[in-house]
Amino acid sequence: MLEQAMKDQVISVFSNLEQNYTLKVEVSESHKNKTELLQLLEDVASCSDKITLEVEAGSALEFTILKNNEDTNIAFRAVPTGHEFTTLLLAILNLDGKGKNIPDTAIIDKIKQINVPVQLKSYISLTCTNCPEVVQALNLITLFNPNVQHQIIDGAINKDEVDALNIQAVPSVYANGEALHVGRASLGELLSKLEKQLGVSGNVTAQGATKNYDVVVVGGGPAGVSSAVYSARKGFKVAIVAEKVGGQVTETVSIENMISVPKTTGAELSANLMKHLQDYPIDVLENRMVESVKLENGIKKLSTSLGEKIETPALIIATGASWRKLGVPGESEYIGSGVAFCTHCDGPFYKDKKVVVVGGGNSGLEAAIDLSAIAKEVTVLEFMDTLKGDQVLQDKLSTLPNVKIITNAQTLAVDGDGAKVTGIKYKDRVSEQEHEIITDGIFVQIGLKANSGAFADVVETNRMGEILIDATCRTNVAGVYAAGDVSVVPYKQIVIAMGEGSKAALSAFEDQIKGLQLAG
Template structure:
């Protein structure tokens, strides 16, 4: 099942097991069960700390439980966890076997102290790069807390179950039989959602922090670069981010970052965070900024009020809040979000295997999505508002060579239709003839660009008509001591490498501001 290279790597990991574990399989006579049996036999053969048996009786077949020797609880995988989930499998084996997780000690204590019984069911697809975070978080919780049960389910393998629950986007997490969350979540986010008292504790912790020299809002490439450049000046630096890594976490392949031939978004985001932590920057993750209050006098403190009620203060602030997927804003989009309307073809594409889908958008993202989906679904209809596709020529050529793709130019999406439960079609207007047409399909992938995360700044500093923060060549905003960088600004070309350079520039400008601005008496008093 596993090739020799993977066996060697896995054997090295299994050498870290500190106690024996069991792989308890529930199998039938199908081909998938035979494949899972071979995988589990391979794993057991690599360590004398691992045993495998087929004594399981779970209703989901094929599935298997990873449990400590002598126990009948643990993490269950319903499916064959390869692809993006192979790392999740390895971590579940290690954690069950006593190897410590790389999670903050206070988060581990929060998990152990959760009050209640929690049964998680996490639906994923093996091609989803957002799913492992949720899978690994729920797995760790089940390993650390005996009142937590976790089952990880491959939606492509258990298609009937996915159809019954009308799951059309992954990761999809159920808690005690009810929908808990859709989309990527970290273990900290899940625990915070379950621990109702955590928000007040976190707010008090933020408000108690001493003022920063530079406070960065946002943890994407721009924010990470700003943090590194500022910290290297020997000053006090903090980063408040909703999700460290930002939109990079949702990027499948990165092949144009100079000196890095090829990587993926989650790996790149992890590398960003590791470098920032190397400089002992105070990272405050899962923190959403709500209001910016400029300094009341030159050299005074800028205040950042957070959504949880806490506040942070700093002598200078760098805004690097990034951007998010733009909505098409037609009837039916919000109603059928995660019920046929999707934004990540890599994550959700496998759920539409053999079905008909549309992609809205003819730029690089849209054309790449259409090409990827064409290898999975029955048919792809690409809808582009302009009179030509805007993607790179090599992508357009590839798209036009595919037999199961239809391209409609000069097409304005007017509505996404459904039967009340899920998408069943898309309406568009031919901008040349004026004719309104309807395409019957089961899924719509929206790929029409980005919108800056700046709504909370309206009325505080200057924004462009597109909502971007207006900056000069050095990253200054129109508010003293406040700088901005990356995709949330008017700087053209929203690319990772540009955002990183922009963040470095903003940090240097902030440092220049600090050394040239006397500290107000109120700050030193």
């Protein structure tokens, strides 16, 4: 099943395994995916003398990973090909104490504080680009806490179960039978949600003394990484605090406007950003957020979601932006049950169904084009009187017979039957008449909002929450800078964010040099 080139890569990946692993399969003789699963696992096992395959008769299709003949609490009810093949390999590496995704001590301690039994189930699709990050994060929680069990469930193979739960978006995560999360998420976010649902505390305030740095960068996207690298190259002691290195970039499937790099993906670029950080003595503090900032005699005092205390004279805010929500009745209630944000992940659930795309900018038009190949009918709702997307996208849309465009449409509410979306209400802004569209799914594509909430009381922002900066990325507060999508800089693009990040770092360097000169 695996081509020789792929086998050679897997052999290299597993060359330093220290413990023994068993892929224990339980599968019914008649299961249609039996042959595919066994061929895959036989190929994986053949890549290392530390891995063996054991097959038993079962009632469905499932395999678990044993370490030195002991259950690791990680199970796959799936044939982990596609995006999830990496998840299988990484699970074995992580169990062996290897892999660049292993969290720092503070996160591990937080995981260990879960003191009640937890059964996690993550429902995934092999075509979902967001699923591996979530599944791999849940595997890490399982790895560091014996109270936790995790099943990775392919919705296509276990369709009856998915239908019974009315799952219409992936990844969908359940904890002890209750919905926990839908969509992309970092390890830190999942851990916080799990603690809240279980009613356990995971504060790590006893981690030690306050950490001090010359420069602290908040945010791990292109702007944040650029800031950290430039600051480190100036000889500063630097920390970068982020939910995940890569930030919003990790949600991007294809990137074709990175000058000198004709084509890449969000996953590849994020990996390269992390690799660049690791070339310098930068403390990468992932899986946490800055919750508050206090100013005292020129020092910025930060508190993180882990309870950590960090101090610095120079703070660079590069927290980027996130998908904007409609903010109408019914939207939050039906996220994952008809309301979605990612067409690549959730589009397949709407094959031959009716869908609505809210938003007529580039992201909305691209979503409509993607969905037109899957759905029976696509309706685009745009608030303004004309579409705002690029003309090339509008031209493409005009050739699609199953796409309808409605402008001057103000979304009023999302309707549902208690289990799933049934329709969407909007008002014609010209006639003032209200209308309802009967639909199976709603994809929200109305742009981004600045992630500036933790800093709103520290620096000036505009009405949209973007941090006000001058041409050098300086804010109204001395020693505080902002870069990238969280700021007012126009044109939210990766290359612009990288440039702004380096500019912020250079401004911080210049200010600190001036400060030393004045002090001297």
